[in-house]
Amino acid sequence: MAPRKQVLAIAIAALFAHAAWAQEAPAGDTATVVVTGTRVSNRTVLDTTAPVDVISADTIKNSGVPEITQALSVALPSLNFPRPGLADGTDTIRPATLRGLAPDQTLVLVNSKRRHSSSLVNLNGTIGRGSASVDMNAIPAGIVKSIEVLRDGASAQYGSDAIAGVVNIRLRSDRTGGDASFSYGRRDTEYSFNPGTPPAGATWGTQDSRKRKDGNTATYSLWKGMELGEDGFLTIALERKRQDHTERSGWDVRQQYVTVNGAFDPREANFDRFNAWYGEPELKQNTFFANAGYNLQGGVKLYGWTSYQDRDGKGAGFFRRAQQNTNTIEIYPNGYLPFIEPSVADFSAALGAAWTAGAWDMDASVSYGQNEMDFTIANTLNRSLGPASKTVFDAGGFKYDQTTFNLAGVRQFEVGLSSPLNLAVGAEARREGYSLHAGEPDSWRNGGVLLGGVKTASGSQVFPGFQPRDARDVSRKAYSAYADVEANITDKLLASAAVRGEHYTDFGNNWSGKLAGRYNFTPDFALRGSVQNGFRAPSPQQQYFTSTAINFINGVPFDIMTLKPSDPAAIALGAKPLDAEKSTNFSLGAVAKAGKASLTVDAFQIKIRDRIVLSENLIQANVRSYLVSQGFDDVGARFFINGVDTTTRGVDVVASYPWNAAAAGKFDFTLAGNYTKTEVTKVPVTAQLQALNPAPALFARVNVLTFEHGTPKTKFTASVNHALGAWSGTLRATRYGKVLAPGTTPSDDFWMTPKTLVDIEGRYKITQRLTAALGAENLFDQYPDPFPAALNSTGNAPFSNYSPFGRSGRFVYARLNYAL
Numbered sequence: 001m002a003p004r005k006q007v008l009a010i011a012i013a014a015l016f017a018h019a020a021w022a023q024e025a026p027a028g029d030t031a032t033v034v035v036t037g038t039r040v041s042n043r044t045v046l047d048t049t050a051p052v053d054v055i056s057a058d059t060i061k062n063s064g065v066p067e068i069t070q071a072l073s074v075a076l077p078s079l080n081f082p083r084p085g086l087a088d089g090t091d092t093i094r095p096a097t098l099r100g101l102a103p104d105q106t107l108v109l110v111n112s113k114r115r116h117s118s119s120l121v122n123l124n125g126t127i128g129r130g131s132a133s134v135d136m137n138a139i140p141a142g143i144v145k146s147i148e149v150l151r152d153g154a155s156a157q158y159g160s161d162a163i164a165g166v167v168n169i170r171l172r173s174d175r176t177g178g179d180a181s182f183s184y185g186r187r188d189t190e191y192s193f194n195p196g197t198p199p200a201g202a203t204w205g206t207q208d209s210r211k212r213k214d215g216n217t218a219t220y221s222l223w224k225g226m227e228l229g230e231d232g233f234l235t236i237a238l239e240r241k242r243q244d245h246t247e248r249s250g251w252d253v254r255q256q257y258v259t260v261n262g263a264f265d266p267r268e269a270n271f272d273r274f275n276a277w278y279g280e281p282e283l284k285q286n287t288f289f290a291n292a293g294y295n296l297q298g299g300v301k302l303y304g305w306t307s308y309q310d311r312d313g314k315g316a317g318f319f320r321r322a323q324q325n326t327n328t329i330e331i332y333p334n335g336y337l338p339f340i341e342p343s344v345a346d347f348s349a350a351l352g353a354a355w356t357a358g359a360w361d362m363d364a365s366v367s368y369g370q371n372e373m374d375f376t377i378a379n380t381l382n383r384s385l386g387p388a389s390k391t392v393f394d395a396g397g398f399k400y401d402q403t404t405f406n407l408a409g410v411r412q413f414e415v416g417l418s419s420p421l422n423l424a425v426g427a428e429a430r431r432e433g434y435s436l437h438a439g440e441p442d443s444w445r446n447g448g449v450l451l452g453g454v455k456t457a458s459g460s461q462v463f464p465g466f467q468p469r470d471a472r473d474v475s476r477k478a479y480s481a482y483a484d485v486e487a488n489i490t491d492k493l494l495a496s497a498a499v500r501g502e503h504y505t506d507f508g509n510n511w512s513g514k515l516a517g518r519y520n521f522t523p524d525f526a527l528r529g530s531v532q533n534g535f536r537a538p539s540p541q542q543q544y545f546t547s548t549a550i551n552f553i554n555g556v557p558f559d560i561m562t563l564k565p566s567d568p569a570a571i572a573l574g575a576k577p578l579d580a581e582k583s584t585n586f587s588l589g590a591v592a593k594a595g596k597a598s599l600t601v602d603a604f605q606i607k608i609r610d611r612i613v614l615s616e617n618l619i620q621a622n623v624r625s626y627l628v629s630q631g632f633d634d635v636g637a638r639f640f641i642n643g644v645d646t647t648t649r650g651v652d653v654v655a656s657y658p659w660n661a662a663a664a665g666k667f668d669f670t671l672a673g674n675y676t677k678t679e680v681t682k683v684p685v686t687a688q689l690q691a692l693n694p695a696p697a698l699f700a701r702v703n704v705l706t707f708e709h710g711t712p713k714t715k716f717t718a719s720v721n722h723a724l725g726a727w728s729g730t731l732r733a734t735r736y737g738k739v740l741a742p743g744t745t746p747s748d749d750f751w752m753t754p755k756t757l758v759d760i761e762g763r764y765k766i767t768q769r770l771t772a773a774l775g776a777e778n779l780f781d782q783y784p785d786p787f788p789a790a791l792n793s794t795g796n797a798p799f800s801n802y803s804p805f806g807r808s809g810r811f812v813y814a815r816l817n818y819a820l
Contacts, residue, residue, distance in 0.1 A: 036148040039424040049516035050152035077674035083806030092313035095128040103133035107162035116369025119400035121541040130614035132541040142223035142237035153585035155534030156498040156514035174225025178820030185813025187215035193798035196253035215246040232294030246279030250798035276796040277316035285311035304351040317462030330387040338380035338462035370401040386449035396439035396466035419488035434540035435473040439465025529588040538578035574686020597657040610642040643684025650676035665724030705742035712737035741800035
């Protein structure tokens with residue numbers, strides 16, 4: 001840790017030694033030049049063949065909790081950022097979804113270079129189950145110049161993962177200027193829920209509403225641009241965030257203690273029945289990011305960046321009652337709430353050079369990224385060790401790393417068209433590594449202590465540690481080459497084409513192609529569209545993750561093993577080596593301008609074949625008997641498998657109008673909407689499981705309906721930014737359409753009705769450099785509809801994890817910004 005502290009100390013000293021002014025580019029400028037989805041150097045946001053959204057640094061800064069993913073979710077109708085709880089590590093690294101597809105079907109770039117994914121693969125019943133996504137919140141908001149979101153497939157241009165689209169985070173490259181900010185806020189809220197029914201004869205009653213003031217969040221942020229020699233820059237960003245957890249549990253109606261002589265234990269009446277952490281996790285994170293560039297003689301430009309974040313999270317599982325067979329009464333006489341405390345370390349570095357070789361603009365780079373996650377399980381026990389059990393365990397963890405080499409060239413040819421033909425060619429080599437290490441023995445072993453003569457659960461409660469048989473250290477390599485061309489065929493017709501070939505050492509080859517065009521009927525109206533095929537390679541996390549969990553069947557614990565697809569037991573159930581997901585994308589849109597106002601409408605269809613999914617928990621008696629007959633242990637199993645086909649159709653609409661109202665100030669109006677519908681057209685089956693009677697489903701009702709209805713079909717946003725003298729402000733409304741929390745049977749389905757959330761912020765420039773802001777997110781304290789009591793039998797979790805905006809209520813905050 002000492003070298004990192006020295007780097008941070010030097011960076012802080014340098015920041016204050018070079019204090020200067022900062023100038024912000026205007027937000028929402030439709031003449032902004034974009035680099036995502038095109039390799040032509042002067043293409044503007046409204047002149048592209050595909051829709052590109054540009055989110056400014058101010059949009060991120062002027063939010064209650066300045067973080068990238070949350071800012072994207074309120075700025076883009078097609079992007080959702082659910083905030084699940086009681087979901088192990090997914091509480092700490094949360095995935096986002098674009099156009100209703102999986103989190104790992106959107107490619108994330110930094111300065112147009114591929115960003116590494118997180119090491120976590122989501123395993124629980126949340127949106128994005130089975131995926132390992134990029135953690136965009138590992139990038140501090142202060143380093144961001146803008147974010148470009150390409151809402152179109154782009155595998156032929158960028159490679160694997162770009163099925164739904166591309167998010168390109170563009171870094172600041174300032175030689176001067178900077179900003180220091182401090183924000184503080186908390187949740188000030190009241191929520192209602194449906195209480196369950198306590199046992200007959202109970203005297204403790206129920207409660208159906210609750211006021212809370214929690215989730216205190218403090219964020220310290222600093223970015224500074226500095227001169228690097230005579231012709232270079234160094235931009236540094238630091239961020240420190242501290243967030244307390246929020247608690248949105250319901251009234252636990254369950255009996256907590258064994259009866260005494262047929263009567264309830266007197267402790268029942270005084271027991272705190274709000275005994276769950278169900279909300280935002282506790283977070284402590286520190287982030288450093290530096291971006292640099294230098295111009296050498298001869299026109300060579302060196303560039304590079306590096307980042308580091310450490311994040312400590314703290315979430316919880318379900319409360320274990322005193323009388324449960326997962327408790328040891330000598331350790332926790334009143335029951336216990338187990339905590340999951342992930343520790344995340346994220347590092348990245350890149351170094352590259354750009355130069356001119358004849359008519360070619362060349363670029364070469366190497367980048368490295370690593371994400372590591374380790375788990376501590378606290379306030380828990382290993383029931384099989386009896387009263388001798390520890391209460392804190394090292395449960396092990398995993399790491400993902402990625403090294404990428406790029407070489408690219410761009411040049412233009414005069415071929416007699418209305419514009420030069422822009423040709424881009426390139427090659428890429430990538431190595432990905434994945435490792436998993438075991439926890440301490442007591443976190444996973446069975447100590448043999450019985451309960452009533454029956455075997456008890458192994459390992460630390462809520463999250464058993466990874467076992468030595470889970471440990472691994474594997475890698476793969478991928479090589480690719482691409483070419484794309486773009487030109488104005490006529491004054492009105494712009495066309496582009498791209499092709500890319502890839503070879504992976506673990507699953508084979510893939511070819512992707514794309515054709516796109518745009519026809520300008522008038523200077524103010526154009527049609528645009530594209531057709532392409534895309535792919536997503538299976539991630540190392542999906543290929544090699546293994547773990548063992550506990551499931552109780554008729555009160556008897558069974559191991560549920562997440563198996564590699566290459567594990568002999570998985571093969572016995574029909575697993576095969578994972579192959580790439582394949583997609584076919586079509587889009588057609590229109591762009592219209594009227595003075596400063598603009599309107600874009602883009603329809604799309606995305607057909608995906610052989611999506612990789614995590615199977616159901618195969619715990620049925622006939623499955624376990626079959627495994628035993630094949631020479632395996634009596635366990636339940638699940639594994640990753642190809643075989644789900646989906647069709648996603650939708651339309652995006654974005655309208656904007658900047659208005660200078662003279663004495664009334666300047667206004668920027670934006671109205672945007674998205675409609676997306678996904679249909680599952682095929683689910684996987686295996687001959688081995690089909691031969692069983694009854695045949696268990698590999699991808700059953702809940703998971704099918706999660707794909708089809710787990711994210712809102714419609715989402716609308718309306719916002720206005722206003723500036724008048726020293727005053728400015730933002731008002732935004734976001735309407736989320738209805739969402740289904742699916743059940744195992746139709747009678748258990750629960751539809752959450754549409755909700756509209758309103759955010760407001762007012763800003764005042766106290767001096768030329770100092771600005772103060774006050775605001776509220778979710779001003780009117782909206783919550784998703786609570787579960788009916790019948791679907792919340794414990795009372796602990798009154799809201800669904802499928803809510804597209806979480807369930808934490810109103811957040812009020814204040815912020816100070818000082819321009820350096």
